[in-house]
Amino acid sequence: MPVDGTTTFRAAMASDADAIADLLTxxxxxxxxxxxxxxxxxxxxxxxxxxxxxTHFGAPRPGVVLLAEAADGLRGFCATWLDGGEAYVDYLHLRPGLRGGGLGRLLLGRAVAAVMAQGATHAALTIIEGNDGALRFYERLGGLAGAAYDAVLHGVPTRYRRIAWPDAGTMVSAC
Known part of the structure; x- marks a missing residue:
């Protein structure tokens, strides 16, 4: 369904795996x-x-991978998994140069709403500590940031911060 006359949203398929990976990178x-x-x-x-x-598309997790596309190709995607009653937003990424126009908010709201329809009642995600723009974005949408913690990402020690919404509907409404 078009949003601005040029962007459409759809669920990803296995044939989209490389385009998603390239945009993510x-x-x-x-x-x-x-x-x-x-x-x-x-x-x-x-x-x-x-x-x-x-690998994901060979054995998909419960949830949704939602794409935003236009004539110029893949503009962004949001991968949100159903984990018990939680909509866990694992990935929300836009093609470089497209931030700030509202597309990320639309993708996020639609993906979390789809996972709520599968049974999620609350939502969460994790950001890399120091990604201050993402932190501000999610806090504007009502996310509550937890304390930073240490973990390892692809062999690299990394600090993370979990952001949560006790009511997933609050996030969806803010989007």
Whole structure:
């Protein structure tokens, strides 16, 4: 269904795996250049992301991978999994250069609403600590940020922060 006359939304299929992986890699390279090692972003991620998305579509998790497309190709995607009663937003990424126009908010709201229809009542996601733009974006949508914690991402020690919505409907309404 068109949003602005040019963007349409649809559920992803296995044939979309490489396009999703390529967009994800480009988004990470732009968003995390100051937060993650260049070796990981430039050399390792393209192959890791392609393998990950091909594997996902071989045995999909419960939830939705929602795409935003236009004549110029894939503009963004949101992958949200149903984990018990939680809509866990694993990925929300836009093609570089498309932030700030409302597309991310539309994708997020539609994906979480789809997972709510599958039974989710609350929502959450995790961001890399230092991704201040993402933190502000999610807080504007009513997300409650937890304390930062340490973990490992593709062999790289990384700090994360969980953001939660006790009522997923609150997030959807804010989107």
């Amino acid at each position: 480009a988004s990470w390279q732009e968003s995390y250049a100051a937060l993650l090692p260049a070796e990981l972003l430039q050399r390792q991620l393209p192959g890791l992301h392609r393998a990950m998305w091909r």
